[in-house]
Amino acid sequence: MLKGFTAPRSPRGAAALVPSPPWHFAGDVLAVEFWNDPDVSVDILPTGVQLDEKCPGHSVALFTDYQFTAQGDEYLDPARYQCRGFSVLLDAMWQGTRIAWCPYCYVDNDAALMRGWIQGYPRKFGAVHQTRSFPTMGVASAPLAHDSRFSACMSAHGRLLVQARVTLRERAERLVGLLDRRIVGRRYLPRVSAGMHDRPAVDELVRSVSDHLLTTNIWIGEGELDFPEAYGEELEVLGPVRVGRGYRFSFSYSVTDIEILADLTP
Amino acid sequence: MLKGFTAPRSPRGAAALVPSPPWHFAGDVLAVEFWNDPDVSVDILPTGVQLDEKCPGHSVALFTDYQFTAQGDEYLDPARYQCRGFSVLLDAMWQGTRIAWCPYCYVDNDAALMRGWIQGYPRKFGAVHQTRSFPTMGVASAPLAHDSRFSACMSAHGRLLVQARVTLRERAERLVGLLDRRIVGRRYLPRVSAGMHDRPAVDELVRSVSDHLLTTNIWIGEGELDFPEAYGEELEVLGPVRVGRGYRFSFSYSVTDIEILADLTP
Amino acid sequence: MLKGFTAPRSPRGAAALVPSPPWHFAGDVLAVEFWNDPDVSVDILPTGVQLDEKCPGHSVALFTDYQFTAQGDEYLDPARYQCRGFSVLLDAMWQGTRIAWCPYCYVDNDAALMRGWIQGYPRKFGAVHQTRSFPTMGVASAPLAHDSRFSACMSAHGRLLVQARVTLRERAERLVGLLDRRIVGRRYLPRVSAGMHDRPAVDELVRSVSDHLLTTNIWIGEGELDFPEAYGEELEVLGPVRVGRGYRFSFSYSVTDIEILADLTP
């Protein structure tokens, strides 16, 4: 009897790329809000999802630096289960509900790549880095303090795709205007069978369900953001025409469920 | 209208992790035949697949070093589309037909990881290397010649999983006793919806269909092979109790189709 | 006029692999004290350095996860200047002074590799990981608390070289019995000129001089440590016959100087 939440399924279930939910995450975030051109960014939305008319083109560039664990003490296997990621989230609407649409997402780890595909995040491999803050003061440790600066960048296959900078201005009690929408993505698995290449086996709009979301050490300031053009990518099409606030905070949350909004399978 | 064979689907279709088939491959192979313990390796087979009674436990460890292209001159983007892989193939039977069952497969590239999942190969990320042969003679260039030695290895997340050695003995006209079975794998996409974690959205046995398979520079010799034990993997369970011939050759082939043998979706 | 502290020297001095000191570091440390066999570890010492008779074979395995900066805001270029490292430090004596001899050192970054060679650390490339602690509580965030567990590992070229575990037991005010000796290494640059391969151009014993060393969040507990045998390495020769305490803390310090203890150039 083969075991394992994902392939490769195996006798003990230890070889699976991703263990069974619940999945737990803890990490740091650097985020920059921005506006892209709604006449352009509307083209990234699937059928049934619209731009949010109240804030057309309002988006977030989100860099994460985190640790993962499930039921097997995966956080004690840091070579395999630490991860850094980058996502674009676009303010959108689904049947009257405010959502954050995730058109692009990059991670630096194979388990995270696969978790993403299972959850509807269209992940590709990217090298993601952000300035870190360490508890001990010193010139090399970006402090959580007024005027402190943090950088982040993401590249894929040797091409720089995103560059960001946040200058902290003030501490905040809560995350206001950020991550206040459920993230919606698309689970999509194509078929390779001849004649079926445009008839996916799975095509669903799914909404993430996060439990126990905690945020701490929240700082807000000014953001800078750039999406350089790169061959083989379309990220720059969603690039900023205006940049807003920057955010830096720590988080933890869990995932045990996703909600299927629509089955688009033909 | 979003385009792209896989996610991320995008306005121009250039962002998709994997382009549409036909897919074309060309590369070098180092392979070692071996026998594992059939009483143990039988446990890696899914329902409906049996060991081949005529050669119980006979398997192949296959290292590939190759270039990929589809319709977009992908071979001119070598940072993204060159790949190295490792697979285990186990002689098996499906409804009276001889097949090669693929329980484990590793690659070093995100596009290859995803192509694998779409085709039913249970790929994880691995760092794969094999000794190369260059046209110019010299001490550093392993020649295609009697007594020439080639090594290969695969590691994942800093743990060595496979080590192999082939000593060439004689040139052959054809690949006899190797890759003479269609490879069968399992397309498997789990659900994250609460209560559905053991009810996959897709669970199919699929058989690869390769076109235009060419092999050249075929050499046969003696193989050595070891699967060191490693935390978080079960590869060593299929490890060799006996090792047979080693092979080194170059190949090219194309993929436009897979054949669905069985739909196991509950 | 070419500029730059190291090669490549260039018109603006921006291309140099390593910027001029002072160098500043901030990060986290996971450390395990252990004893190797003094009859064996004595062979790793250069002329003039002896084992410390008061604690023969007492050593430290040190994992670091840190950020670097010099005068150019290098901490805002995280893809280039964040680093993870592993060192072995062996209690030793130099002319009556207690020192920590560094026989082996690994880092995951080219600038750190070169800084090491300049400072007398015999660095090679390694992939180094340690469990992280994040400010927000949650199952995935190893807390700084009694019984909390941290792992670390180091591999090079796909071979696991070190594995460690620390279980925290109590918070401490100061680092007692750890890093209380100046680190001594060997600056060594061989010649390639024919007939001169064993006559190095530079061969010096050097002692590190650190300024402004701060440590915080110090926790002490139990350590576990293993140096698996690996081809092309001799680390396992210094492996633990007994393992002692484990440590986890954060640090910052600066470097502007090293002290040349002896010029061994023939």
Next chain:
Amino acid sequence: MLKGFTAPRSPRGAAALVPSPPWHFAGDVLAVEFWNDPDVSVDILPTGVQLDEKCPGHSVALFTDYQFTAQGDEYLDPARYQCRGFSVLLDAMWQGTRIAWCPYCYVDNDAALMRGWIQGYPRKFGAVHQTRSFPTMGVASAPLAHDSRFSACMSAHGRLLVQARVTLRERAERLVGLLDRRIVGRRYLPRVSAGMHDRPAVDELVRSVSDHLLTTNIWIGEGELDFPEAYGEELEVLGPVRVGRGYRFSFSYSVTDIEILADLTP
């Protein structure tokens, strides 16, 4: 008695990052000749080296994909000793002799990084890729044939630094106008001792001495080349104002010696 050609020196000498010469290399090269602005590129030359008045600004961008071995069958350890590199070579003169000055050089391997520093190549870490040609025909295998195209690129820390393309036009018997000058670099090891940061311990101009250079499968065609601007690099300063021929060939050679042209140590 410690052994090893480089640090780390160890009891058996197996831990050294680089084994003793002779060193042997075999691989493939993609090269593009180009001209940079001599009024600008003159600034990259050290004292005593001049531009070649007969071909001011004439340079070569050289991509290599190779295997290394010394006396220890290193080519059978492919994870450690295969390497890809990129160099710029600038036509120059040293005391009336035609030389190729190497201002910048990148490799993807720690042993190659260190070999470079020992030989006077100012190496940094870069990810280097070039289109490969495989023996078996097929759409994915760039053939060695008229109109066949090859790409190459180099990036460091996620920033694209060089992009090249070569379209083959005709086979050649010999390499004419390429690699017909001895390569000269600078061995440079700074001091960290306070007050000595601008007084290197080693500062020598050295000329490479290669034995047994063989080239084969030489093709000549048209080149394309671009050095995109990137933070923390000065490569773009030497970028092409005009691009010439492209080359693709295989090579092997050995190194046992370098020649010290001048000792610049203050």
